[in-house]
Amino acid sequence: MTSLHSLSSISPPQNLFINTNNKNTNNTNNTNKLLEKEGFSATTKPPAMRLIVPLQGVVQGRGGLILGSIIPCALFYFFQLYLKKNRNNNNNNNSPSSPPTLSPTSSNLELHRSSSRPSLSSARCSLGPARISSRASGLARPNDSPYYMGLDRARQDAYHQVDNPNGVIQLGLAENLLSLDLIEKWVSENWDGSIINGGELGINGIATYQPFDGLMDLKVAMADFMSKVMGDVSFDPSQLVLTSGATPAVEILCFCLADHGNALLIPAPYYAGFDRDLVRTGVELIPVHCRSSDDFTLTIPALDQAYNNARKRGQKVRGILFSNPCNPVGNLLSRDALYSLLDFAREKNIHIISDELFAGSTYESSKFVSMAEIVESEDLDKNRVHIIYGLSKDLSLPGFRVGAIYTSNENVLAAAKKLARFSSISAPTQRLVVSMLSDKKFIEDYMKTNTKRLKRVHDSFVAGLDQLGIPCARSEGGLFCWSDFSGLIKPYNEKGELDLWDKLLTVGKVNLTPGSAFHCIEPGWFRCCFTTLAEKDIPLVMERIKKVCESCKSPS
Amino acid sequence: MTSLHSLSSISPPQNLFINTNNKNTNNTNNTNKLLEKEGFSATTKPPAMRLIVPLQGVVQGRGGLILGSIIPCALFYFFQLYLKKNRNNNNNNNSPSSPPTLSPTSSNLELHRSSSRPSLSSARCSLGPARISSRASGLARPNDSPYYMGLDRARQDAYHQVDNPNGVIQLGLAENLLSLDLIEKWVSENWDGSIINGGELGINGIATYQPFDGLMDLKVAMADFMSKVMGDVSFDPSQLVLTSGATPAVEILCFCLADHGNALLIPAPYYAGFDRDLVRTGVELIPVHCRSSDDFTLTIPALDQAYNNARKRGQKVRGILFSNPCNPVGNLLSRDALYSLLDFAREKNIHIISDELFAGSTYESSKFVSMAEIVESEDLDKNRVHIIYGLSKDLSLPGFRVGAIYTSNENVLAAAKKLARFSSISAPTQRLVVSMLSDKKFIEDYMKTNTKRLKRVHDSFVAGLDQLGIPCARSEGGLFCWSDFSGLIKPYNEKGELDLWDKLLTVGKVNLTPGSAFHCIEPGWFRCCFTTLAEKDIPLVMERIKKVCESCKSPS
Missing domain, CATH: 3.90.1150.10 (Aspartate Aminotransferase, domain 1)
Known part of the structure; x- marks a missing residue:
């Protein structure tokens, strides 16, 4: 890259072209960054385009059709030769299209094994270990948070x-x-009947393949429990996707709403795990800072400013993600605040992801307002509102790994159901939870x-x-x-x-x-x-x- | 894009530049494809670089420093203006930085709700529904396989x-x-004691947070079971990552070994679900076709050819994925075949993913050879060999969602453990399985x-x-x-x-x-x-x- 820039400094009218060149180098750099993120090495991109512009700068001052086309053409040709040669050398060093003598290419796999293995040890050492993906390299490092x-x-x-x-x-x-004592009591009293002997399905109800996005029985029980927890709102079981905890629910939902490189606004302070939960999605979180002077509540002007700044940076904002009750602050979003958020989301035509994982863990009942209630009457907005829930907090069952996505958006529902195969809940646990949630008195x-x-x-x-x-x-x-x-x-x-x-x-x-x-x-x-x-x-x-x-x- | 090409046809010495232009357009197109895959619209990339080259072609024939720099500069400026204007128009239509009158920007969220909601309905209609991600759009469509x-x-x-x-x-x-009758008998006889009353942990052993990558008790039991199933080989429990089924095990492993856009070779016919299992990883599968005339066994020449062709296309091949016993054919890979595969992987410095999900479902015992056995003595190759296993097939428990990654590669292990939080197995199920696998006579x-x-x-x-x-x-x-x-x-x-x-x-x-x-x-x-x-x-x-x-x- 540096050698290209130094080349461009030969030409007198270079300023114009240096400018455009820089501009484009920036774009290329951005693209390269993205590619590198995705595991592509930026150095493998042919730099032909960046080269040709300064070369033209060299010759155009002297005029003439012939010089203007032949000289850059020849220089370009030789430069390409040079690059090609260099690249081949590099390839030989790094990722080998290796010496033919080592290859068992002529042997049929089933017929006879290559006898060349001992001689491979030297080649093996020079190769080094097989690389893992660049995205996993980051994950493999110890957590420093x-x-x-x-x-x-x-x-x-x-x-x-x-x-x-x-x-x-x-x-x-x-x-x-x-x-936990209450849970323990229930489990020890109900363990037996609830799963095997309770259902008419018997072993077929737990050992065989079940729908990846959760049993309908559990969806019905969950919808019912959510209504209890979240107050004046009913949930449609068919709009639930059940996952092995809320963590994959957040990941799946964000995967469905935003593409790699897109962004979500998130009021900060926010749950320390969200960054990690979204790492595979490539979705960026843009913090919207809330202050102690505002009791750490979100303000629309702050949200608007963050949105506009993101747009100016060229980021596509696809939604707002927030937890309510807020983790870590513990405050609740008022009905009015929720309406304002919905207004904002509608105005910007973006999604709302409301993480209501602690909805049933308030210190006084009937204070919590769910986003589902706000959107209930707003048919046109139902498609943009998505709720995360689970039993890890409100029912003290994190070990059970029961999470949920609730959405009225049919496309999100269809995609999330397919992705649920990566995060399914074990059927025995599902049966156990159905039984527990159906025990109205206990709940x-x-x-x-x-x-x-x-x-x-x-x-x-x-x-x-x-x-x-x-x-x-x-x-x-x-x-x-x-x-x-x-x-x-x-x-x-x-x-x-x-x-x-x-x-x-x-x-x-x-x-x-x-x-x-x-x-x-x-x-x-x-x-x-x-x-x-x-x-x-x-x-x-x-x-x-x-x-x-x-x-x-x-x-x- | 088309308008740019038509521009370049004005200039007499354009051939040279059309060529380079095309070359670069191709590169740009490839990059754009990648970006589009990642959800970026190709149209938002500024086309300045592609523009400037033909413009220089226009002026250089006439000679002169001034024309050569001022005219393209001016044209470029006006073109940028035009693009900017157009882009703004588009933005207003698609993803609005919307009319200020609709914005509740001056209101504090907690203080008073924007009163402009009714007037939004028209804006809302013109906006259409909030878009879901392009990657989810594909998933939302019905399966046509x-x-x-x-x-x-x-x-x-x-x-x-x-x-x-x-x-x-x-x-x-x-x-x-x-x-299944055997499983049913065991479960009904052992259901009770195995989980709650069996462990000294009581409810703490199932309801609270457990390691996301599986209980050590279950890892020990799984390693033991795998040794039984796979013959002469011992498995180290600390090298296991347990997941909610083999499906997420495949996804997590491929995420760790290959980056978006990288490829894996896979002998075909291959399991119909692999394409779907890798959809989020962005890893491509390159089929290496096996033929009935070879009893559908893989040959090294075919593998080598597929590898070389992929390299020629510019694809980075990061490994070979195969199932053994093969799904759908049901044949086994011989010891020699496994050695040849390892030789090939070593020569190319790539990974091996051996899906051994049906290892215990052979029609005669002790015929199956695990890749783990092959690599056991080859210290330097341990880092490139990774095994997929699970209890869905060999223990008839797909509803339990118990899968496993086995790897000696410490980086893969570290990354996979972190990703296991998206695919954890419920603790009650884990306790039940520990109990079942520990019942040696039953197994x-x-x-x-x-x-x-x-x-x-x-x-x-x-x-x-x-x-x-x-x-x-x-x-x-x-x-x-x-x-x-x-x-x-x-x-x-x-x-x-x-x-x-x-x-x-x-x-x-x-x-x-x-x-x-x-x-x-x-x-x-x-x-x-x-x-x-x-x-x-x-x-x-x-x-x-x-x-x-x-x-x-x-x-x-």
């Missing part, structure tokens, strides 16, 4: 009251253990009790932090609170935040997740998941945090 | 001896129902009995076809036979084959899968899955096929 690092650290040295009292207390995982009791317990532990936890001088953002749902540790960080930036995170983890032995993992632009905020605790553990957590607070405040 | 169409037809009108005796008999699905009995039953039904089925004058390819494993109906098709081409398939389905009421669905180049071959039948149903199937045979042979 404090979200994953913290989770790992807390897993490796997990706190246990008796066995490991100095271990790390896990406050980084949004998992609800508060009501009602569970939801009531769980809401009460959530609220109690939330309130104690927030009060505990408050006593330490750590305020929390106002929240109405979720398995976490969003807490302002900014008074304790020094310097007031991401580094200070990560230093505090490390101190909390190594000194305090509590794993909280720092705001930077959620793309929060204000340093010092942390997500604290309190549902991994028993209520009686809260004082211990506060004690540990207090220790870190004091060491931060001490003048040393 | 006879493989899927046949499966659907047989499902909708399924044969039942009493309830629907004129229904379609399903011979299109590789599902083993022959030994031994099951495998013995299943092998016997497979052989008996296979032999009866093949004999039945033979009596009708329909020979089958020699096969040693699989839930199907590969049968030569070519004597019955007219004309002798794909159309004739599909006509026969339709006749078998609509007149004969049996769903076989035609060879074209498996990319077989010789017309008239069909895959017949016989394990969906009870042995007593074989005469009925033969009767139905006979009826179609006779109608084909009759002179009318």
